[in-house]
Amino acid sequence: MDLLEYQGKQLFARHGVPVPSGRPAETVDEAVTAADAIGYPSVVKAQVQIGGRGKLGGIKVAAGREEARDHADAILGMDIRGLRVHEVWIEEASQIEAEYYASVVFDRSARAPLVMFSTKGGMDIEQVAEEDPDAIASLHVDPLLGFQEFHGRWLAFEAGVDADLVRPLTGMLAKLYETFVAEDAMLIEVNPLIVTPERELRALDAKVTLDDNALFRHPDNAALRNPSAEDPQEQMAKERGLVYVKLDGDIGILGNGAGLVMSTLDVVAQAGGRPANFLDAGGGSKAEAIVAAVEVILSDEKVKAVLFNIFGGITRCDEVAKGLIEAFEQVKPQVPFVVRLDGTNDEEGRRLLADAQLPNLEVEATMLEAAERVVALAAGSPTVQAR
Amino acid sequence: MSILVDHETRLCVSGITGREGTFHALNNKRYGTDVVSGVTPGKGGQQVDGIPVFDSFREAVEQTDANTAMVFVPARFAADSILEAAEAGIRTIVAITEGIPAHDELRVSTHLGRLGGVRLIGPNCPGVLSPGKANVGIIPADFFKEGNVGVVSRSGTLTYQIGNELAQAGFGNSSIVGIGGDPVPGLSFIDVLELFEADPETALVVMSGEIGGAAEEEAAEYIAENVSKPVVAYIAGFTAPPGKTMGHAGAIVSGSKGTAAAKAEALEAAGVRVGRTPTEVSEIVIESLDG
Numbered sequence: 010m011d012l013l014e015y016q017g018k019q020l021f022a023r024h025g026v027p028v029p030s031g032r033p034a035e036t037v038d039e040a041v042t043a044a045d046a047i048g049y050p051s052v053v054k055a056q057v058q059i060g061g062r063g064k065l066g067g068i069k070v071a072a073g074r075e076e077a078r079d080h081a082d083a084i085l086g087m088d089i090r091g092l093r094v095h096e097v098w099i100e101e102a103s104q105i106e107a108e109y110y111a112s113v114v115f116d117r118s119a120r121a122p123l124v125m126f127s128t129k130g131g132m133d134i135e136q137v138a139e140e141d142p143d144a145i146a147s148l149h150v151d152p153l154l155g156f157q158e159f160h161g162r163w164l165a166f167e168a169g170v171d172a173d174l175v176r177p178l179t180g181m182l183a184k185l186y187e188t189f190v191a192e193d194a195m196l197i198e199v200n201p202l203i204v205t206p207e208r209e210l211r212a213l214d215a216k217v218t219l220d221d222n223a224l225f226r227h228p229d230n231a232a233l234r235n236p237s238a239e240d241p242q243e244q245m246a247k248e249r250g251l252v253y254v255k256l257d258g259d260i261g262i263l264g265n266g267a268g269l270v271m272s273t274l275d276v277v278a279q280a281g282g283r284p285a286n287f288l289d290a291g292g293g294s295k296a297e298a299i300v301a302a303v304e305v306i307l308s309d310e311k312v313k314a315v316l317f318n319i320f321g322g323i324t325r326c327d328e329v330a331k332g333l334i335e336a337f338e339q340v341k342p343q344v345p346f347v348v349r350l351d352g353t354n355d356e357e358g359r360r361l362l363a364d365a366q367l368p369n370l371e372v373e374a375t376m377l378e379a380a381e382r383v384v385a386l387a388a389g390s391p392t393v394q395a396r
Numbered sequence: 397m398s399i400l401v402d403h404e405t406r407l408c409v410s411g412i413t414g415r416e417g418t419f420h421a422l423n424n425k426r427y428g429t430d431v432v433s434g435v436t437p438g439k440g441g442q443q444v445d446g447i448p449v450f451d452s453f454r455e456a457v458e459q460t461d462a463n464t465a466m467v468f469v470p471a472r473f474a475a476d477s478i479l480e481a482a483e484a485g486i487r488t489i490v491a492i493t494e495g496i497p498a499h500d501e502l503r504v505s506t507h508l509g510r511l512g513g514v515r516l517i518g519p520n521c522p523g524v525l526s527p528g529k530a531n532v533g534i535i536p537a538d539f540f541k542e543g544n545v546g547v548v549s550r551s552g553t554l555t556y557q558i559g560n561e562l563a564q565a566g567f568g569n570s571s572i573v574g575i576g577g578d579p580v581p582g583l584s585f586i587d588v589l590e591l592f593e594a595d596p597e598t599a600l601v602v603m604s605g606e607i608g609g610a611a612e613e614e615a616a617e618y619i620a621e622n623v624s625k626p627v628v629a630y631i632a633g634f635t636a637p638p639g640k641t642m643g644h645a646g647a648i649v650s651g652s653k654g655t656a657a658a659k660a661e662a663l664e665a666a667g668v669r670v671g672r673t674p675t676e677v678s679e680i681v682i683e684s685l686d687g
Contacts, residue, residue: 115498117579117609117646120505135651152502193499195579222645223497225472254640267577267643268551268606271632275656276673278635287636289643320553320560322522322536352556353536376557377675 010219013056015098016233017197017215024188026181027211031100040081041074043099049073053080056096057089058216058238060133065089070102095236103213108201109170110134110145111182113189115196121149122189124156124182126164130201144168156186173208181210192230193223242286242309249301251288258283260387261306261315261344263299265290265324273318276376282384285312290324299332303340314345314387318376321352330358334365345386346370349379398526398571399546399591399598400488400517401429401464405530408453408462408486409434410477411469412444420468420492420534421447427531433460435477453477453484466523466532467491474519475500479507482514490532491518491582498645501580508582516582520644521574522552535572543568545681546592548585549604550577550611550644554632554674558602561678567685570598577606577644585615593623600626600684602677603668605659607633608647612659616666626684629663629670630677631656 012020018028032043033056044051055067062068067089071077077099087094108131116123125147129137137144146167150156161179170178181202189197198216205211224231246253252267256274260282264270267289274284286309290302306315319329329350336342346369350358359372373379407424411417412434422445425431433448433456440451450456453465465481467474467489474493481489496519508514517524523533528542535552539560545567549555552574559572573588575581585603592598601623605612612631619627634656636642638649649655660670669684671677 115502115579118611118614120502120509120580122502152499152506190499193497195498220498220645221641222471222495223499226497252643254637254642256635256637264553266551266553267647268549268554268604268632269557271551271606271636271642271647272554272557272630272674274635275632279672284635287640287642320556322553322556323534351560352539375675377673 011058012217017217026184029101029103034097037081041078044077047101050102052100054098055084055094057092104206105203106206107204110200111202112198126168128168156183193220246305254287256284258285259311259313261285261312263288264318276380280380280384296332300336303336314383316383317348319350325354326350326358327354330361337367347379347383348372397595397597399595400524401526401530401532406430406432406463408456408465410467413439417468424531427537429530432462453480457484464488471495475504489516490523494520498579505580518576520578521576524573526571541568544599546570546598546601547572548588550606557674565682577646579646586618603629605631606647607636607649607656608654613662616662620666627668628680629668631659
């Protein structure tokens, strides 16, 4: 789960990481009230997860109330690279003497958190890594030991920060690490981490990714919303407990097991088709889950044909067939379905489908044949389904 | 021979009194696995179809000589159960549970690494099947028979798909190992490749990977240096968009990292043949073993 900038900053503040004060706003009036409370100059920042939003007009400084109103009016509802701005963050303007970079990353390969720091902040860190790799200091932290003061000193000295900032920087990195562990984050990035003329450090931006699997122990985080990144189909699938990812093609896909579904998307693409979604019906899929899945897939109006690719292990093919028959009764799909059933109780499943004589449903013997067939059907069927 | 589970396996199932735990424990037992005990705190003294249940792994090991654990408890209790099994002296632990927090997995992995000698398979995996000998987990054993193809995979159903195509062509398996789809798995591709390389019954290894992380790239380097047996690979997720988790917690392309194309390229550079579809994988295997 990716947090918006202000949600990340609120998380930082809870763990003692210094951040400029600010308030979120969803309307122009709220934004003006917030700016009045914070004082001028203040900054109006679009809350979308996209790098370089400043250059795209998503961050503006307001000298007074009129400007705050104008900026909020321009930014709210704005489209930044396909993401609509639903919220702005009004923040006190910061004076910047220097821009640094800090991050804590869940390094899967090393099986340890990786802490990175650089005095070259304010630009894309991958670009810094390419042009001047020596400018980035980094180290792995033993997950059972945690971040120690010496870790902070090593990073600060290696990166060459001024002597008076070594101690405050060590403290700030320790708090960022604490946030990373305490909130079950997969990534915490502060770019820029600024030095003010008063020689104080602050997180001027916040990029935080949380582990979805750990949200059960962070109910506050689980309740955070990001409307700009939420797709209606994905939202609907989530509510029904399905694992669904929206893609931009026109062939609806359902399979069981993440690996098999990914593989199905690839095989459909190789056959010349464009998948509309990833949907894993999971192990032991029961009839109700199949009905819900069909509803979610067909709620995407771009879908012209649907492929079911099932290899039954725990999942029983007869259950999937029953679910499909039920779904056809309830949803009455107007687009063709291609079904491939293999594995546990596959003969029974195919017999149920044959007996039900569902309109617009074809059964294919293999994954490859099914993929080719659904691609042909999507190419030939009407563009808009009647529903 | 085979790897990880066989006739020597004495299995203790954590979470045996739960619905899924009971179902699969009995399924494994019917297959011929020696299921000696189960653990559910607070239900010690009960039995599940004749299998004794204990309050702790310590008791289960003392009284039934269990040497292998299968963890079937919900995600929030799973890390604890894995650590308990290791503390009780069990050295092969198969964790089926899906959805364990990544930081928990990191702590478990670091601790077990220091303890030494413990093999954790999973979490979020279908388990290990050595056809004709033992099944520990949820792999539908009926589709597989004894043979000389070793399989190691991050995905369950994809393994069944590939295994089934091989079976229809007349090939069987030495062992099938699901290492799971999480960011911090116990055994890695490299660990399992090392075991298959040393297993006299295994003639060829099929390795099935997917997007996310760098485990396939690391395996490619290892294969080039250390594996003499032929390896055939498959990678799922060529069409996955960046930044989206594709079902498995570990299956995510982050920026330009962890793409299927980069993985396939690394494996091919190491001399591994990569099938573009599951069917192509089985065709390459058949060609390699017949030729």
